[in-house]
Amino acid sequence: MKAVSVAYAAALLFVALPAAAADKGEVDAQRGNIEEITVFGKHLSPSAAHIDVISEPVLDAAESLARLPGADANVNGRLSGIAQYRGLYGDRVAVTIDGIGMVSGGPNAMDAPLSYLSPMITEELILERGIPGVASAPESVGGHVDARLARGSFGSSDELRLSGMLGLRYSGNGDTQTSAGRLTYANRTHRLSLLAEADRSDGIDTPAGRISPSQVSRDRFDASYAYSGESTDVLFFVGALETKDTGTPALAMDIRDISTAIYGAQFSRQLTPTWELHGKVGYNDVDHIMDNFGLRSPPPPMRVRQNDTEGKGGTFELASTVELSAATLTFGIDGRRAEHASLITNPNNPAFFVSNFNSLERDLTGAFGVAVFETANSNWELGLRYNEVSMDTDVVGSGGMMGMMAMNVQELADAFNASDRSKTFGSVDAVLKYRRTLSDDLDLIVDVGSKARAPSYQEMYLWLPLKATGGLADGRSYIGNLDLQPERNNEVVLGLHWSTGRFELSPRIYHRDIDDYIQGVPTSNMTANMVATMMSGAGALEFANVEAEITGADIGWRYSLSERIVLDGNAALSNGRRTDVADKLYRLSPANATIAINLIDDKSSVRVEWLGFAEQDDVSVYNDESPSAGYGIVNALWAWEPMSSVRLELQAINLLDKGYQPHTAGINRVSDVDIPVGERLYGAERSVMIGAMLQFN
Numbered sequence: 171m172k173a174v175s176v177a178y179a180a181a182l183l184f185v186a187l188p189a190a191a192a193d194k195g196e197v198d199a200q201r202g203n204i205e206e207i208t209v210f211g212k213h214l215s216p217s218a219a220h221i222d223v224i225s226e227p228v229l230d231a232a233e234s235l236a237r238l239p240g241a242d243a244n245v246n247g248r249l250s251g252i253a254q255y256r257g258l259y260g261d262r263v264a265v266t267i268d269g270i271g272m273v274s275g276g277p278n279a280m281d282a283p284l285s286y287l288s289p290m291i292t293e294e295l296i297l298e299r300g301i302p303g304v305a306s307a308p309e310s311v312g313g314h315v316d317a318r319l320a321r322g323s324f325g326s327s328d329e330l331r332l333s334g335m336l337g338l339r340y341s342g343n344g345d346t347q348t349s350a351g352r353l354t355y356a357n358r359t360h361r362l363s364l365l366a367e368a369d370r371s372d373g374i375d376t377p378a379g380r381i382s383p384s385q386v387s388r389d390r391f392d393a394s395y396a397y398s399g400e401s402t403d404v405l406f407f408v409g410a411l412e413t414k415d416t417g418t419p420a421l422a423m424d425i426r427d428i429s430t431a432i433y434g435a436q437f438s439r440q441l442t443p444t445w446e447l448h449g450k451v452g453y454n455d456v457d458h459i460m461d462n463f464g465l466r467s468p469p470p471p472m473r474v475r476q477n478d479t480e481g482k483g484g485t486f487e488l489a490s491t492v493e494l495s496a497a498t499l500t501f502g503i504d505g506r507r508a509e510h511a512s513l514i515t516n517p518n519n520p521a522f523f524v525s526n527f528n529s530l531e532r533d534l535t536g537a538f539g540v541a542v543f544e545t546a547n548s549n550w551e552l553g554l555r556y557n558e559v560s561m562d563t564d565v566v567g568s569g570g571m572m573g574m575m576a577m578n579v580q581e582l583a584d585a586f587n588a589s590d591r592s593k594t595f596g597s598v599d600a601v602l603k604y605r606r607t608l609s610d611d612l613d614l615i616v617d618v619g620s621k622a623r624a625p626s627y628q629e630m631y632l633w634l635p636l637k638a639t640g641g642l643a644d645g646r647s648y649i650g651n652l653d654l655q656p657e658r659n660n661e662v663v664l665g666l667h668w669s670t671g672r673f674e675l676s677p678r679i680y681h682r683d684i685d686d687y688i689q690g691v692p693t694s695n696m697t698a699n700m701v702a703t704m705m706s707g708a709g710a711l712e713f714a715n716v717e718a719e720i721t722g723a724d725i726g727w728r729y730s731l732s733e734r735i736v737l738d739g740n741a742a743l744s745n746g747r748r749t750d751v752a753d754k755l756y757r758l759s760p761a762n763a764t765i766a767i768n769l770i771d772d773k774s775s776v777r778v779e780w781l782g783f784a785e786q787d788d789v790s791v792y793n794d795e796s797p798s799a800g801y802g803i804v805n806a807l808w809a810w811e812p813m814s815s816v817r818l819e820l821q822a823i824n825l826l827d828k829g830y831q832p833h834t835a836g837i838n839r840v841s842d843v844d845i846p847v848g849e850r851l852y853g854a855e856r857s858v859m860i861g862a863m864l865q866f867n
């Protein structure tokens with residue numbers, strides 16, 4: 171980044187100060203009594219890792235995951251990060267916002283659930299470390315991340331008062347700007363809150379040139395009413411997301427539009443001192459348009475494509491918790507209803523269409539029970555869940571193709587339409603979580619669990635070889651498989667949580683044995699292979715049940731040298747392989763570590779952190795995955811709070827201006843740009859970012 175932009179950034183910091191919020195006081199207040207020590211918005215608890223996304227220098231909240239032990243993101247575009255945890259990603263890692271799951275509208279997860287979190291209006295991300303409890307989210311075979319929007323706090327008296335925040339962040343790299351605001355009108359019982367954030371960027375520059383397309387335009391709104399009574403809490407919210415032209419260079423198309431309406435409600439009611447009832451319901455409706463010609467140089471006219479997709483549906487949960495003398499019992503039912511459609515057209519050829527997914531439904535209904543037993547020095551949580559997933563889809567078809575292609579595609583459509591497409595899967599999950607206090611400072615952690623996930627709609631119903639794979643972005647065309655069985659992760663986690671005032675050390679080791687792991691293998695469907703070869707030059711992969719295992723370890727730690735000097739960091743490694751053939755699992759985050767030094771003063775703090783990623787040469791042959799080199803980058807952050815209501819920040823990302831290619835960043839699929847087609851995308855060059863946040867009460 172150039173000196174001019176630094177100067178501009180600095181000027182903007184001190185001159186234009188329409189700022190945002192260091193909601194720290196609020197955040198802590200909402201969290202209740204936290205014993206954990208928060209260092210620059212990050213802290214560990216015995217069962218989770220937390221990060222206050224608001225102070226993270228990111229547009230996509232998914233990128234913050236890389237700063238939590240064992241987590242990372244598969245990044246297909248600037249707002250399309252897919253959560254990865256301990257070697258599993260995509261639909262295997264449940265992401266909820268205020269406990270409510272989203273239905274994505276893009277068959278390639280361009281609107282992955284974390285894209286619904288605009289960072290400056292997000293309070294925190296909570297990564298459950300270990301096997302998520304059965305009540306956390308259904309089908310969370312690989313992990314669970316929850317996030318909370320920063321909707322402000324209730325007042326302390328009956329008087330209704332206005333409070334709020336205003337925030338602005340600017341990075342000279344690609345003129346990247348974030349503006350955010352909150353207005354809250356609340357007393358101790360009622361709270362009305364409005365949130366808004368706008369993110370804009372022209373693109374992102376790397377030492378290898380500009381990533382193209384990488385522009386961003388996203389707006390997010392949320393309006394909520396909350397009631398907090400003596401025995402009843404209620405929250406209603408409506409929200410909207412509007413993403414316009416945003417690049418996804420690791421995919422075959424870019425985002426032209428994502429329009430989502432979001433609705434939700436939750437309540438909890440204390441019926442008696444020992445009996446509580448709680449429930450949640452959420453609904454969202456996504457209209458999405460993507461294409462391969464608007465933001466990138468168009469292919470020949472006959473290969474121009476636009477894909478109009480829709481996703482709608484919601485989740486619900488109703489549960490009851492009873493405290494008995496011997497145990498605390500929770501019973502509940504929950505579910506998810508989702509509908510998807512995708513129609514591919516060619517604006518140059520009105521006769522051309524592919525009905526990619528047609529009136530597709532995937533519904534889940536679950537029931538769960540959790541018992542928690544507590545003794546003087548141990549805590550047992552035993553959970554059981556039953557899920558029933560039913561899926562169906564209407565007939566498909568296509569038009570406007572010629573010759574052999576038309577014949578082959580028609581053959582695939584006919585076979586699909588003649589098949590039995592209505593599927594129902596039942597499965598049982600069991601999770602045991604054991605905590606034992608070994609001494610005042612030291613806890614032993616043992617998780618044992620077995621959880622299943624039914625096939626995704628893409629894995630099941632992709633009838634024509636296409637790259638619509640929930641964001642795998644391996645460049646291969648896939649077809650679905652109507653004979654797929656659910657995959658099941660059998661997992662053991664062992665860990666320690668060692669925490670004194672001075673230091674904290676929280677290591678885990680785990681082993682995941684995944685039966686019927688779903689991944690692509692070369693298809694024996696000759697017609698599909700012919701079509702895939704004609705369209706992309708390579709044969710099709712077909713989703714299949716294979717066998718896999720993942721072994722790894724991760725650790726989070728903090729060490730206070732003094733009250734003002736704190737070191738912290740994480741480290742993680744995972745090794746994933748097929749056990750039925752000799753191959754590695756695709757797109758796993760390489761071994762990585764962060765080490766940071768934090769200098770904390772009353773009004774100003776400095777954090778300098780080093781992030782190191784090892785080379786990744788354990789790559790998947792089936793996915794034509796290329797190895798990547800290791801690298802280390804340094805980031806620095808200075809935050810100044812001249813008054814409790816004002817926070818100014820100056821951040822440098824990639825301070826030493828290293829050229830590096832994150833293994834999970836994806837491969838460039840866009841021609842005629844700085845980074846060649848087929849090469850792994852680069853991380854940002856040295857970027858200086860300034861931010862200002864102002865809050866009023």
Ligand SMILES: [Cu+2]
Pocket residue numbers: 276277278280424425458459460
């Ligand atoms: Cu899309």
